[in-house]
Amino acid sequence: MDYTLLFVQVINGVQLGLLLFLVASGLTLVFGILDFVNLAHGSIYMIGAFICASLTFYLGNFLLAVLVALPLTGLVGYAIERFVARKLYEKDHLDHVLGTFGLILVLDTSAHLIWGPEGISVPLPLWLDGQVEIFEGAVIPTFRLLIIATGLGVAGGLVWLVNYTRLGMLIRAGASNRTMVSALGIDIKTLFALVFALGSMMAGLAGMLISPITEASIGMGGQIIITAFVVIIVGGIGSMKGAFIAAIIIGLIDTLGRAFLDSLFELVMSENAAETAAPAVSAMMIYILMAVILAVRPQGLFPPKVR
Amino acid sequence: MNIIGKITIAGMLILAIVPPVLLLSGQAFYMDLATRLVILGIGAVSLNLILGFGGMVSFGHAAFIGLGAYAVGIPAYHATYGEFEMVASYNGLFHIALAVGFSALFALFTGAISLRTKGVYFIMITMAFGQMAYYFFLSLDVYGGDDGLTIDVRSELPLINLDSPMQLYGLSYVSLLIAMLLVNRIVNSRFGMVLQGTKGNAERMATLGYNTYYYQLLAYVISGAMCGYAGFLLGNFTTFISPDMMHWTRSGELMFMVILGGASTALGPILGSSLFILLEEILSSFTIYWHLPFGLLLILVVLFIRGGLMGLFKSKSGELK
Numbered sequence: 001m002d003y004t005l006l007f008v009q010v011i012n013g014v015q016l017g018l019l020l021f022l023v024a025s026g027l028t029l030v031f032g033i034l035d036f037v038n039l040a041h042g043s044i045y046m047i048g049a050f051i052c053a054s055l056t057f058y059l060g061n062f063l064l065a066v067l068v069a070l071p072l073t074g075l076v077g078y079a080i081e082r083f084v085a086r087k088l089y090e091k092d093h094l095d096h097v098l099g100t101f102g103l104i105l106v107l108d109t110s111a112h113l114i115w116g117p118e119g120i121s122v123p124l125p126l127w128l129d130g131q132v133e134i135f136e137g138a139v140i141p142t143f144r145l146l147i148i149a150t151g152l153g154v155a156g157g158l159v160w161l162v163n164y165t166r167l168g169m170l171i172r173a174g175a176s177n178r179t180m181v182s183a184l185g186i187d188i189k190t191l192f193a194l195v196f197a198l199g200s201m202m203a204g205l206a207g208m209l210i211s212p213i214t215e216a217s218i219g220m221g222g223q224i225i226i227t228a229f230v231v232i233i234v235g236g237i238g239s240m241k242g243a244f245i246a247a248i249i250i251g252l253i254d255t256l257g258r259a260f261l262d263s264l265f266e267l268v269m270s271e272n273a274a275e276t277a278a279p280a281v282s283a284m285m286i287y288i289l290m291a292v293i294l295a296v297r298p299q300g301l302f303p304p305k306v307r
Numbered sequence: 308m309n310i311i312g313k314i315t316i317a318g319m320l321i322l323a324i325v326p327p328v329l330l331l332s333g334q335a336f337y338m339d340l341a342t343r344l345v346i347l348g349i350g351a352v353s354l355n356l357i358l359g360f361g362g363m364v365s366f367g368h369a370a371f372i373g374l375g376a377y378a379v380g381i382p383a384y385h386a387t388y389g390e391f392e393m394v395a396s397y398n399g400l401f402h403i404a405l406a407v408g409f410s411a412l413f414a415l416f417t418g419a420i421s422l423r424t425k426g427v428y429f430i431m432i433t434m435a436f437g438q439m440a441y442y443f444f445l446s447l448d449v450y451g452g453d454d455g456l457t458i459d460v461r462s463e464l465p466l467i468n469l470d471s472p473m474q475l476y477g478l479s480y481v482s483l484l485i486a487m488l489l490v491n492r493i494v495n496s497r498f499g500m501v502l503q504g505t506k507g508n509a510e511r512m513a514t515l516g517y518n519t520y521y522y523q524l525l526a527y528v529i530s531g532a533m534c535g536y537a538g539f540l541l542g543n544f545t546t547f548i549s550p551d552m553m554h555w556t557r558s559g560e561l562m563f564m565v566i567l568g569g570a571s572t573a574l575g576p577i578l579g580s581s582l583f584i585l586l587e588e589i590l591s592s593f594t595i596y597w598h599l600p601f602g603l604l605l606i607l608v609v610l611f612i613r614g615g616l617m618g619l620f621k622s623k624s625g626e627l628k
Contacts (some may be wrong), residue, residue: 037427039559086609093427094364098566099609101559105602113596226438226555229431237427279446287439291420294432298423 004137009259010252015144017251018151022206023224024231024296025158026199026226026242032238032304033175033195036085037093041203043107043224044080048073048204049216050111063125066208070201077200089192104221112218119217147209154202155244162240171195175238175304227254230290236300245287246301250286257282314620315574319487322577323480330473338472344584345479346540351564351576352486353533358562359571360494361526364430367398367417367437368561371410371531373553375538377444378406380456380548387459399462399469403539410527410535413440418527422520434555444550455549462543469543479540483577486533491573493529502526567608569617578616 027041051068051072055065080103088099124143131139162168170191173181182188207220231250235242262278269277293301326341350372357363379402385395396402416497417436421429450456461469469475493499504512505519514518542548551557560583568579586604614621 030425037430084606091609093430093585094358094562095609097364097366097430097559098563099606101556101563102602102605102609105598105605109596109599109602113599140417158542189580222556226435230435233428233435276449280443283441283442283446287435287442290432290435291439294418294424294428298425298428300428 004135005259007134007138008140009255011140011144011148013171013252013255014248015151015251016146016255017248018148018155019206019210020224020228020231020251021151021244021247022154022202022209023228024235024247025155025240026202027228028235028238028240028243029171029195030199031232032240033171034085034089034192036089036288037096037100037107038085039097039225040103040107041199041228042221042223043104043111044073044077044200044221045203045207045224046216046218046221047076047107047207048200048209049122049187049211049220050115050120051076051204053122053211053216054115056122062128062212063123066205069208070205073204074197074201076199077204078193080200081196085196086189086192095279108218108221115216117218119215120211120212121215124212143212150205150209154205158240167194227286230286232300234290234293234300236303239300239302242300242302250289253289254282254286257285261285310620311572311574311617318574318577319484322483324548325532326476327473330476335386335472338476340584340588342476342479342544343541344473344581345476345483346537346544347561347564347584348577348580349479349483349486349537349540350534350561351568351580352490352559353481353530353537355565355570355572355576356490356493356533357523357526357530358565359548359575360490360499360506361502363422363523363527364433364562365421365527365530366430366434366555366558366562367440368433368530368534369555369557370413370437370440370539370553371534372538372557372561373440373444373548374410375406375535375540375548376542376548376552377450377456377537378409378535379462379542380458381450383458383460383462384450384456390569397460397463399467402462403536406535406539407532410447410538411532414528414531415524417526422523424529434558437553437555437558441550441553441555444553447578451549454552455547455551458542458546458548461546462539465487475544476542479544482536487577489575491531499523499527522547563605565615567615569615572615572617575615575617581618 017062020302023041023045030036030038030041046071052062054071055069056062059065059068084099084103088096091099108305128143128146130142132142132145133139160168162171170181170186174186174188174191178188181191206217206224231246232243234243234250235246261282262274265274265278265281284305322341322345323508326338330338350368353371354365354368357365361563367481382394382396382402382405385391386397389395391403394405417433421432421436424432425587444450445453467474467478469478494503501512501517501519501522505517505522538552541552562584566579567582568577569575587597590601610617612618
């Protein structure tokens with residue numbers, strides 16, 4: 001076993017996991033409080049990436065672009081909540097799924113109209129574009145470390161926000177009993193809109209962070225949204241802690257599976273068979289994991305106590 | 308006969324007469340459209356059994372269509388290019404058996420796990436299983452992977468030649484009729500009553516002594532097998548199959564067809580798939596950005612039309628739901 005490679009892949013897995021957490025936390029927050037299934041969350045992730053890509057060229061600096069793009073993405077999220085999502089809350093989950101599916105078509109085509117069919121690659125500032133040698137042979141791109149730091153920072157910030165602030169207290173109260181919170185004189189509509197915009201900003205941030213590695217492209221939202229849903233299902237829908245742990249687990253499994261499954265398979269089967277089987281199995285691995293976990297715990301790993 | 312029954316019969320008569328007449332008058336394009344519509348209609352009818360009548364919102368139904376199509380493509384591929392003598396065959400009956408059998412098995416396996424969950428979990432886990440099938444075929448390089456697989460020779464059935472558009476349409480149409488009758492029989496049987504009762508109030512049915520889990524699982528398997536058969540037809544119609552047929556957006560489209568036409572009605576899924584295919588065809592002839600108005604329409608339907616198109620008819624005729 002090559003331990004240096006293993007180390008590098010674990011870092012990659014953690015980084016993927018933290019990105020997944022950024023997307024999934026918004027999903028689970030919105031679901032936990034609003035009981036709203038938002039398939040279009042992935043499209044907001046894409047829009048964040050595109051806004052940031054445009055701004056990077058306009059402002060000439062990636063980090064500055066992220067700072068400006070964040071509130072803009074929040075605004076997009078707010079507009080979506082105000083004009084579409086809000087009207088869907090009282091309908092059932094099937095309507096949520098169909099309505100936000102329609103929203104995906106609208107948002108993705110709008111992005112196509114505005115930014116064109118080609119993806120946009122985002123240049124990094126020089127000091128972020130380099131690599132860091134952690135120890136002999138283990139070389140990691142600086143930017144990936146920044147993603148990890150940001151992801152951990154946001155996760156910590158969320159814990160603080162939800163557990164130690166007035167807004168967080170209202171969010172938790174709204175999750176357990178909306179009517180009561182509303183009866184106590186809290187403007188529940190504004191609170192919901194805020195939560196939705198916050199979730200959108202986090203999804204957008206994930207899109208911005210990934211765009212220098214892949215690029216901002218139309219299909220990116222559809223790819224991540226399913227994985228993000230797997231994350232919140234495995235973690236228990238509505239649970240922030242569950243989303244974090246599940247995101248890291250799934251990030252690791254996905255990355256390590258793609259990297260090492262073929263050599264693992266070669267131990268038990270011929271090289272040829274391993275080469276065919278490994279990609280198929282590694283692509284399905286997170287779904288297999290989800291199936292196994294749900295077969296044992298239908299409510300996910302950490303179901304919130306309220307629901 | 309009530310108005311819904313009349314509309315149903317009128318709709319099915321139109322589908323029986325208009326496309327063949329158009330084909331005979333040289334308009335092959337419309338025949339293509341009608342064939343696709345009828346085949347997807349079978350898929351929508353099968354989804355309606357569990358979504359409309361059973362209250363199980365399956366978001367991975369396109370996987371069954373894909374499984375059915377690959378049940379045609381893979382044996383035909385080996386019959387043409389060798390290897391895997393066991394499955395190599397052009398025999399259509401064998402393809403149907405594979406399509407229905409594998410779909411039923413997949414439904415049994417995924418349903419057994421999915422039905423342990425409820426609500427959003429069920430929606431999401433069925434979607435994830437659909438994606439699992441999608442990624443499985445995506446990474447199968449032998450059968451084209453991402454690029455898909457061309458079916459060189461259509462399934463060979465006794466008496467019917469699938470190379471003839473008219474006969475393929477005839478088979479699809481009759482299959483649709485049978486699927487509708489079958490769902491109708493199931494829904495009105497004792498089994499169907501338990502299923503609908505479970506949709507209304509699962510706890511009450513359980514208290515009455517029914518093991519609702521097995522009723523739902525059986526309905527799920529029947530629906531999956533039926534949809535796999537639609538996949539067999541679709542594979543023979545397009546003669547090209549790719550993992551894209553199983554993508555979760557395809558499942559979303561199937562759901563939209565059912566809801567657009569009206570869930571838990573006999574004709575609803577057909578109306579829905581007809582309108583869906585026609586809209587797709589008309590809008591995409593105007594602009595490459597046709598997804599934009601299409602998406603807006605979808606949102607409007609969800610927000611404002613209760614019970615889909617059939618719901619409109621019902622409220623017009625003053626019938627109570």
